[in-house]
Amino acid sequence: MTIKKVKKLIKGQAAVDGAGVKLIRVLGYNDVKDIDPFLMLDAFDSENSADYIAGFPMHPHRGIETITYLIEGEMTHTDSLGNGGTIKGGESQWMTAGSGIMHEEMPHKKNRLFGVQIWLNLPQKDKMAKPHYFDIKNEMIKDLDIDEGHVRVISGEYKNHNGVTPNYIHANLIDFDLKPNSDLEIAIEKDENSFVYLFNG
DSSP: OOOOOOOOOOEEEEEEEEETTEEEEOOOSGGGGGTEEEEEEEEEEOGGGGGGOOOOEEEEEOSSEHHHEEEEEEEHHHHTTEEEEEEETTOOEEEEOOEEEEEEEEEEOOOEEEEEEEEEEEGGGTTTTEEEEEOOOOOGSEEEEETEEEEEEEEEEETTTTOOSSSOOHHHHHHHHTTTTOOOOOOOOOOOOOEEEEOOO
């Protein structure tokens, strides 16, 4: 087994997106060229609804996939294909923009909105794929207790435990809740790019 070294530590930058949502842009600058297919990672965490309630009104996407994962809060998706869904803490929304789609993501006024959004670059052959949307609800997510803590396999797989299988990009999206001072080894294919985002700790 080859141990992959951490190539770079990135400090997110404060940003505003959508109709005024305050967030931290962690990936999305010059650093993404090294971690294809990841294009962007935005993190948001606020107990002040004024920071997020204006949301992300209707806007277009093309040639990418977007993934929203909430730790706390609620958010509703609607799009130009007539799809709709609401996710709450622990759940995810996965949208393939493909040939083009208009959508909006509107947070609900709750005690806290806490989560991330990730953009994935579709392979060239799939850039014009048919747009698609689905929710990943809590009951669809594989929950595992391990010696080091707790694991949620949202998509892809972890140690032969499968989450939801994405449409076009093999992406492992895994939420680890680790005990203090834990050591954890994660198997990564030689030709795969990866990153770890630290929510807390």
